[in-house]
Structure formats: structure tokens, C-alpha cells
Amino acid sequence: MRILVLGGTRFVGYSVAAEGVRRGHEVVCAARGEAGRVPVGARLVRVDRDLEDGLAPLVGERFDAVVDVATISYEWVRRALAAFGDGVGHWAFVSSISAYAEPGSPPSGVGDRLLPPKAVHGTREAMKDDPDLYGSVKVASEQAVTAAVGDKALIVRAGLITGPGDEHDRFGYWPQRLVRGGRVVVPDVGHEIQYIDVRDLAAWLIDGAEQGITGVFDGIGPSTPLPALLTAMADTLGANVEFVRVSEEELLERGVAPWSGPRSLPLWLPASHMYMGSRDAGPALAAGLTPRSLADALAGALDHERTLGVDRQRKAGLTPEDEAEILAG
Structure with a gap:
């Protein structure tokens, strides 16, 4: 097959391209090429998706399948569909569970209410001011894909993606912290959490192209109560740790944030997003x-942590100094 990966130089796109190459497909990656290299065996075509004619270097090429990992821009998606939608046999779009409007309510499936679509070119700065903008752009992009390619579309609303290339430091914080050992601050919560390794997501997206898998899915692994997941991590790693459970109220009083950002505890979900880790993985697993x-x-996450440097300034998690302060209190 000839597969076009719109992206291919970082995280999800890179993993998809690498998996396609591994299976013997001809893989073309369309990207600026500034974020990194494409996998060995893939071909990079430099494009600028911010420009109306930014895909011009691909004019005349035809593909059996397209995988689009566009993160912030409806316009990127629209232009790609206009260029390749008519001739492609399968179109996979990586969306997000952030598309759902009520992450604080128990989910029932992919038919849950979505955020209002926003057909805009978002920016990361704008998304800091409007936390729902990312999900709304994903909704508008999903609608564009289904309108353009119909029953050839695979829409994957991914949850927390982990593994090699992870740029957000959330999942990787925990195995790296656990192997250090000692007393470990954990949130005193019982909510469920889910993740999917990027390599497994990539393999399924290539399966979708090969097998013609279509429809809308929550692309995520099974849910597990957070305390059980952390215990399983520690047991799997053989970590010599003592979990110190701290109430949400005390964590917030001490300036610890849930989920991400400086001085945070990753995988701890605030009440407003309590059920973000409880999506139904059953349909995707069955597919x-x-x-x-x-x-x-865990091995993939730890390898990535070491590649980045375990003493780096993290985007999520507690520093040893932060944790010591909380434990002392």
C-alpha cells in the first residue's frame, strides 16, 4: 500500500510511519520536517499546512490510505481532504476524547454529547485561554472527515497516549518516580484512568488501512482505578516504595495541580474531568x-524518560524538592 502520513516526524505520526514501513508499505510523510526526522524507510515531502497551497509538493500523487494526526487546525484537515479525499480508499483521523462535552459525567459511548465544533485554526496560546478549543477543533475536523470521505473514515478519539516520543511527561512521571524508591506522594482518590501506548495505537491505525476498519471509536486501553494502576506499576518494576496518600484538599492547599503542569501529580483527575479515564474501550478492543x-x-516509558534526561525540567510532575516539602508537612 501507499500510505500518506500527514505528520510523521514526532510522536503519533512518527510511530504510525514507522509501523507502516515495518510492514513493508510505501510510506510518505508530509511535514515541515522541523520537529525531527521521519523513520528510516519513509520518504519526507516538505509541506507547510498553514498555507492554502501548502500541500502543492504532493500534487499528482495518489495514496491507498491517509492517516492524519492534525492537532490544532481545522484548516489543515480541510485542505488535506480537498487534496486527497476523492481518491483515497481509507482515511484515518486521530481525534481526542477531549471532544466530549461532559468529562465530569459517566460516559455511555461514542454517542455522548460533543463540544460545539469550531472550524478554526487554533494555536497553543489560544488553547491556554480556552481549554475547550482543542476539543472543539477536533469535533469540527471529525465532521469534515466524515462529510468528505463518508464510510471510508476511521475516527479514533484517543485518550492518554504514552510511550516513546511522549511530549507531555504525564505517564512517564510515575515509573521514573517509582524506580527512585522511597516515600511517594500519591493523590488519595479512587477514580479510574486509562492509557494507550503510542506503538499500539499506531499498529491499529495501520491495521485500519490494511483491513478497512471504519467508524468512530474511543482509542484507549481498559480503565483501572488509579491506586490499583500505581500499585501494579510498583509491583511490575519491583520498586521499593511506600505510597503516602494525600487528600485532594491538602494537595490543592499546597499548590499541587491535578493532571499536568509544574508542581502537579499526573493522572490525578479533577472533579470536572472525573470520568475522562472511564471511556468504553470495548468496541476498539473488539475491532x-x-x-x-x-x-x-513501562519499559518504553522509562527508555523515553532516560533519553530525555531524568533530571530535566518536566512539563508534569513533582520535583524531588516539591515532594519532600509535602512529605515534611
Whole structure:
């Protein structure tokens, strides 16, 4: 197959391209090429999706399948569909569970109410001011895909994506912290959490192209109560730790944020997003999404942590000094 990956130089796009190459497909990556290299065996075509004619370097090329990982721009999606939608046999769009309007309510499936669509070119700065903008752009992009390619579309609303190339430092914080050992601050909560390793998501997206998998799915692994997941991580790693459970109220009083950002505890969900880690993975699993073992997921996360540098300034998590201060209190 000839597969076009719109992206291909970082995280999800890179993993998809690498998996396509591994299976012997001809993979073309359309990207600026500034974020990194494409996998060995893939071909990079430099494009600028911010420009109306930014895909011009691909004019005349035809593809059996397209995988689009566009993150912030409806216009990127629209232009790609206009260029390749008519001739492609399968179109996969990586959306997000951030598209759902009520993450603080128990979910029932992919038919849950979505955020209002916003057909705009978002920016990361704008998304800081409007936390729902990312999800709203994803909704508008999903609608554009289904309108353009119909039943050839695979819409994957991904949850927390982990593994090699992860740029957000959330999942990786925990195995790296656990292998350090000692007393570990954890949130005293019981909510569920989910993740999917990027390599497993990529494999399923290529399966979709090969097998013609279509429809809308929550692309995520099974849910697990957060305390049980952290315990399983520690057991799998053989970590010598003592979990110190701290109430949400005390954490907030001490300036610890849930989920992400400086001085935070990743995977702890605020009440407003309590059910973000409880999506129904059943349909995606039945359609072939196959999560790897926890041991493999942790090994990939730790390798990535070491590649980045374990003493770096993190985008999520507590520093040793932060944690010591909380434990002392």
C-alpha cells in the first residue's frame, strides 16, 4: 500500500510511519520536517499546512490510505481532504476524547454529547485561554472527515497516549518516580484512568488501512482505578516504595495541580474531568486495538524518560524538592 502520513516526524505520526514501513508499505510523510526526522524507510515531502497551497509538493500523487494526526487546525484537515479525499480508499483521523462535552459525567459511548465544533485554526496560546478549543477543533475536523470521505473514515478519539516520543511527561512521571524508591506522594482518590501506548495505537491505525476498519471509536486501553494502576506499576518494576496518600484538599492547599503542569501529580483527575479515564474501550478492543503488557508499556516509558534526561525540567510532575516539602508537612 501507499500510505500518506500527514505528520510523521514526532510522536503519533512518527510511530504510525514507522509501523507502516515495518510492514513493508510505501510510506510518505508530509511535514515541515522541523520537529525531527521521519523513520528510516519513509520518504519526507516538505509541506507547510498553514498555507492554502501548502500541500502543492504532493500534487499528482495518489495514496491507498491517509492517516492524519492534525492537532490544532481545522484548516489543515480541510485542505488535506480537498487534496486527497476523492481518491483515497481509507482515511484515518486521530481525534481526542477531549471532544466530549461532559468529562465530569459517566460516559455511555461514542454517542455522548460533543463540544460545539469550531472550524478554526487554533494555536497553543489560544488553547491556554480556552481549554475547550482543542476539543472543539477536533469535533469540527471529525465532521469534515466524515462529510468528505463518508464510510471510508476511521475516527479514533484517543485518550492518554504514552510511550516513546511522549511530549507531555504525564505517564512517564510515575515509573521514573517509582524506580527512585522511597516515600511517594500519591493523590488519595479512587477514580479510574486509562492509557494507550503510542506503538499500539499506531499498529491499529495501520491495521485500519490494511483491513478497512471504519467508524468512530474511543482509542484507549481498559480503565483501572488509579491506586490499583500505581500499585501494579510498583509491583511490575519491583520498586521499593511506600505510597503516602494525600487528600485532594491538602494537595490543592499546597499548590499541587491535578493532571499536568509544574508542581502537579499526573493522572490525578479533577472533579470536572472525573470520568475522562472511564471511556468504553470495548468496541476498539473488539475491532483489534491490542494494548501491550504493563511491563512493556513501562519499559518504553522509562527508555523515553532516560533519553530525555531524568533530571530535566518536566512539563508534569513533582520535583524531588516539591515532594519532600509535602512529605515534611
